[in-house]
Amino acid sequence: MFKFLKSKLSQFIPKLNRLVIVRHGESDFNIGNRFCGWHDAPLSAIGVKEALTVAVPALLQSKLEFDVVYTSVLSRSRETADMILSNMNCSYVPVKEDWRLSERHYGNLTGERKREVANTYGEDQVMQWRRAYDVAPPPIEETNRYYYTICSNPIFDEVPPGHFPNSESMHMCVERVAPMWQEVRQELLKGSKVLMVVHGTVARALVQLIEGLSNDAIEKINIANCVPRVYEFDLTTGKLIGGGINLGNPDYIKRKVAEVAAIGQ
Numbered sequence: 001m002f003k004f005l006k007s008k009l010s011q012f013i014p015k016l017n018r019l020v021i022v023r024h025g026e027s028d029f030n031i032g033n034r035f036c037g038w039h040d041a042p043l044s045a046i047g048v049k050e051a052l053t054v055a056v057p058a059l060l061q062s063k064l065e066f067d068v069v070y071t072s073v074l075s076r077s078r079e080t081a082d083m084i085l086s087n088m089n090c091s092y093v094p095v096k097e098d099w100r101l102s103e104r105h106y107g108n109l110t111g112e113r114k115r116e117v118a119n120t121y122g123e124d125q126v127m128q129w130r131r132a133y134d135v136a137p138p139p140i141e142e143t144n145r146y147y148y149t150i151c152s153n154p155i156f157d158e159v160p161p162g163h164f165p166n167s168e169s170m171h172m173c174v175e176r177v178a179p180m181w182q183e184v185r186q187e188l189l190k191g192s193k194v195l196m197v198v199h200g201t202v203a204r205a206l207v208q209l210i211e212g213l214s215n216d217a218i219e220k221i222n223i224a225n226c227v228p229r230v231y232e233f234d235l236t237t238g239k240l241i242g243g244g245i246n247l248g249n250p251d252y253i254k255r256k257v258a259e260v261a262a263i264g265q
């Protein structure tokens, strides 16, 4: 009898759980193809539209629900998270902000247009700064117009002493995201349905940590704004089932990924 009941009840215990990762909508700096990093650029009008017309319909169509949302302290990711929740009629879901999910710090490139930097230093150098795993851009200087707004921004008050970067490589970003990912993974494996609304480099760092991609492989990955990427985990073994799945129109996603990869005009 006990065995029978146990096997009946086990049918109702979830055996897998899903994680969803979304890069925020287009920011004011993405429009002009400017390096943004730790500068707190707001969403553009297109970014707001992307949250409402790309992320929300894809999540609703896949019948995804959330118990908790993780995001960074930067407004482009927080605003995207808020818009997704309110338009899925679940604004009650708690949102946890953490500085470790902020975009990689783009050093003295912050505020520069990628095309203009390429005209000065060459496209190869720009691609090294953007995608090479171990290359950090030159450190931000006091003469950079965003230097003081970044280092005095109260959103970064939780950054521990000695951890405030002046530039970061992909590798450095992965190192700060990794402990955060372990915290989120524990929640997921307890059955909590998690949405992470983050940034291009942080999404790439998560993809590497989750899928175990090599440093060379992750250099070639680009993430489009507001396209949800879903991962499924086996709750018994804790293992990833299959790979990540991008939700939405494949042609749209392909076009947007190519735009991110390009240095732009």
Ligand SMILES: O=C(O)[C@@H](COP(=O)(O)O)OP(=O)(O)O
Residues within 6 Å of the ligand: 023, 027, 029, 030, 034, 035, 036, 037, 038, 103, 106, 130, 198, 199, 200, 201, 260
């Ligand atoms: O900081 C930035 O400029 C972009 C990424 O730029 P790339 O690494 O693609 O050049 O980050 P996001 O818009 O996702 O916050």
